[in-house]
Amino acid sequence: MKGEPDFLQNLRDEMGGGRQWLDRAIVIAYAVLAGLAVVVFTLLADAAIDLYQGLRSSAWWAPLLWTPALTALIVWAVRRWAPGAGGSGVPQVLTALAPETPLEERSRFVSLKLSVAKILAVSGGLLAGLSVGRQGPSVQVAAGVMLHARRWLSPRSGISDRELLVAGGAAGIAAAFNTPLGGIVFAIEELSRRLQDRSSGLMLAAIVVAGLVAVSAFGNLSYFGRVRAEGVSWWNLLAPGTVVAVASGLLGGLLSRLMLASFTGLPDRFCAYRRKRPVTFAAICGFAVAVIAVVSDGAAVGVGHEHTRELLDQASAGGPPQAQQPFLYTGLKFIASWLSAWAGVPGGIFGPSLSLGAGLGADVAWLLNSPHGPALIALGMCGFLAAVTQTPITAMIIVMEMTDGHSMVLSLMACALLASLVSRMISRPLYSTMSALMMRSMAPRNPNAQP
Numbered sequence: 001m002k003g004e005p006d007f008l009q010n011l012r013d014e015m016g017g018g019r020q021w022l023d024r025a026i027v028i029a030y031a032v033l034a035g036l037a038v039v040v041f042t043l044l045a046d047a048a049i050d051l052y053q054g055l056r057s058s059a060w061w062a063p064l065l066w067t068p069a070l071t072a073l074i075v076w077a078v079r080r081w082a083p084g085a086g087g088s089g090v091p092q093v094l095t096a097l098a099p100e101t102p103l104e105e106r107s108r109f110v111s112l113k114l115s116v117a118k119i120l121a122v123s124g125g126l127l128a129g130l131s132v133g134r135q136g137p138s139v140q141v142a143a144g145v146m147l148h149a150r151r152w153l154s155p156r157s158g159i160s161d162r163e164l165l166v167a168g169g170a171a172g173i174a175a176a177f178n179t180p181l182g183g184i185v186f187a188i189e190e191l192s193r194r195l196q197d198r199s200s201g202l203m204l205a206a207i208v209v210a211g212l213v214a215v216s217a218f219g220n221l222s223y224f225g226r227v228r229a230e231g232v233s234w235w236n237l238l239a240p241g242t243v244v245a246v247a248s249g250l251l252g253g254l255l256s257r258l259m260l261a262s263f264t265g266l267p268d269r270f271c272a273y274r275r276k277r278p279v280t281f282a283a284i285c286g287f288a289v290a291v292i293a294v295v296s297d298g299a300a301v302g303v304g305h306e307h308t309r310e311l312l313d314q315a316s317a318g319g320p321p322q323a324q325q326p327f328l329y330t331g332l333k334f335i336a337s338w339l340s341a342w343a344g345v346p347g348g349i350f351g352p353s354l355s356l357g358a359g360l361g362a363d364v365a366w367l368l369n370s371p372h373g374p375a376l377i378a379l380g381m382c383g384f385l386a387a388v389t390q391t392p393i394t395a396m397i398i399v400m401e402m403t404d405g406h407s408m409v410l411s412l413m414a415c416a417l418l419a420s421l422v423s424r425m426i427s428r429p430l431y432s433t434m435s436a437l438m439m440r441s442m443a444p445r446n447p448n449a450q451p
Contacts, residue, residue, distance in 0.1 A: 023157040024202055027167075030149040031206035034142040034168055035213025038175035041119045041141055042218070045134045048127035049302050056129070056298050063129050063290040070128035071286030074121055075344045076279045082117035084108050087263070088348045089118060089140030090190070091434035093169045096143070097162055097191060098439060106147070109438070110165060115144030121346040128286060129293050129301045131336035132347025135176040142172030142210060159202070166191045167203040171210030173394075176350075178218060180211030182398045189391050190431065227378040227403045228316055237379065237411050240370050244361050244379045245415040249422025251330075251360065252353065252387025255338060257427035259349070262342040263434055278344060285343035292336045300332035304355025308381075311362045315373030326366045330359040349388055349430075354399075357384030375411070378403050382412045383419035390429045392416035 055062050078086055092109035095101055101109075118137050125132045146168025153159055169191050174183025184207055265271040274281040293301045300307075307329065337352040361380025365373040378399055386395035396416040400409060 019154050020157070023153050023159065026149055026152050027146075027159065027164075027202055027206055028209055030146050031167070031171060031209040032213055034145040034171045034206075035175045035210035037115065037119070037141055037145050038138045038172055038210070039214055039217045041123070041134060041138060042176070042214075044119060044123045045126050045303075048123045049305075052127055052129045052302070053298060056293065060294060063293045064287065067129045067290035067293070068283040068286035070124060071130065071289075071343055071345055072279045072283040074124045074128065074346075075282035078117070078121050078344070078346060079278065082114060082121070084111075084114045085117040085121055085140075086344060086346050087434065088136040088431075089138070089172075089346070090136050090169070090348075090431045091438060092140050093143045093165060093191065094431055094435035095438045096147075097165050098435065100439060103161070106161070110140060110143050110147055112144050112148045115141040118144075118346060122348070125340070125345040125347045126302060128345070129298075130286070130289055130340040130343070130345055130347065131301050131304075131333060131352050132340050132345065133303050133351025133353075134348060135173065135350035136348025137346060138172035138176035138348075139169040140172070142175065143168035146171065146206070163203050167206040170207045174207050174211030175214035177398055177401075178211065178214050179398055179401045180208045180215075182394060182401060183207045183211055185397045186391070186394045189393050190389075227312060227374050227381075227399075236372060237375055237408075240364055240368050240372065240376055241379050241411055241415055242418070243368070244364050244376055245383045245418040246422055247360055247364065248357055248380055248383030248415070249387045249419035250426065251334065251356070252384045252419060253423035253426030255334060255349075255353075255356075256388050256390075256423060256430045258338050259341050259430060260427065260433055262338070264437060274342075274344075282343040282345065285339045288339050289336050289343075292332050292339075296329065296332050300329055300336050303351035304333065304358075305351075308355050308358040308377075311358050311377055312374060315362065315365065315377055326363050330356060330363055333359060350385065353385045353388045354381045357381040360384060375408060378408060379411060379415045383415045386416035387419040387423035388430060390420050390423055392420040395420075 052063075055066060084092060092114075096106045096110040118141050122132060122134055122137045126134070143165050146164045147161060149164060150161055166187050170183040170187030172183075173186045174180045177183075184204060187203075187207060262271075265275060289301060333352065333356050337349065337356065340347060341349070357380035358377045359380070361377035362373065364370070364380070365376045370376060381402075382395050382399040385398065386392040389395065392413075393416070396412045400412055403412070
């Protein structure tokens with residue numbers, strides 16, 4: 001029939017293009033390198049956390065000196081040598097992806113140099129004991145590695161810089177969370193609404209390869225623990241789950257709004273002082289976080305992996321999680337995460353959001369005396385992440401891959417959508433708004449910008 005694909009001709013076209021296969025091999029090789037970069041990042045971040053915990057254990061007062069000093073040093077170094085490595089990393093990738101960004105300006109936001117600087121700066125923040133994550137920064141790290149492949153691809157490869165950035169950013173999420181499916185969804189929901197039909201399969205393969213590199217290195221594990229919530233119906237979770245979703249939306253939206261206010265700067269004395277003396281302001285924020293570390297015995301700082309695993313183990317033992325001081329951890333972690341971002345130290349919000357959501361879910365389980373503690377913790381993690389990032393599908397997929405039992409899929413989806421909806425009533429989307437502000441600051445350099 002006329003118009004049907006010619007199998008033999010298509011096979012000859014595929015097998016006859018040697019350069020085409022070389023370009024594909026280059027992309028896959030860089031996907032492996034991106035996954036390895038995130039693996040190195042993870043190992044360095046974990047080592048930094050262990051060193052900080054050792055320091056804090058040796059002397060309870062040590063963070064009061066160590067944290068503000070190292071925080072100030074990191075902010076000074078980043079501002080002087082790698083200003084593009086600041087923040088979480090996702091807004092930088094979105095800015096580099098924007099069609100309005102000139103090609104020559106992309107290196108200000110994503111590059112191999114910035115990837116190295118990001119790894120060192122975020123690891124330094126964790127060494128300082130700040131409440132930051134590495135998952136969001138992994139987006140910028142992997143995108144910088146993937147974009148470097150451009151110099152080796154042929155001009156006729158059909159692979160654009162945009163596709164490399166999308167694949168790299170999504171590969172960062174896939175490798176950071178050991179969730180290749182989560183990386184693919186993140187690419188569709190946050191980084192790009194579309195991929196070119198011609199190379200979408202290759203880009204998706206690159207995302208999966210990067211995720212598999214992390215799985216090969218660390219195994220099929222979750223840094224936040226495995227949520228076992230089998231035999232829980234959506235009907236049993238309807239009332240407490242709704243409370244968790246609404247509370248996650250309110251607190252997540254508030255955190256997002258505070259972070260945007262910190263990023264843009266407000267006409268108040270604190271932001272004025274930060275603009276005038278950013279390094280000194282960072283030291284003050286670091287000292288405040290150190291006080292929180294002393295009060296919480298280290299639980300409310302760092303990414304929050306250990307405390308989240310303790311909550312899950314406690315809840316899985318039976319009955320509601322018996323936190324010693326309900327709501328205290330959630331409040332202190334909230335303040336520490338905001339101050340860490342306000343200080344100006346590079347770091348992500350994915351990890352702290354999951355820890356905050358776990359604490360909130362445990363608080364609701366304690367408050368309502370619910371026997372479904374693990375399920376409510378999972379809902380809290382999903383809802384809070386969805387509220388802060390306003391990417392409900394990505395949040396649902398990431399938490400779903402941590403959860404044993406398919407009975408929670410609909411509950412996770414409903415919680416993510418409701419929390420995201422509540423958050424949108426409080427705050428603008430965090431990453432896209434930050435990206436728009438970055439583009440506005442770039443406007444004077446862009447001769448094609450509209451006045």
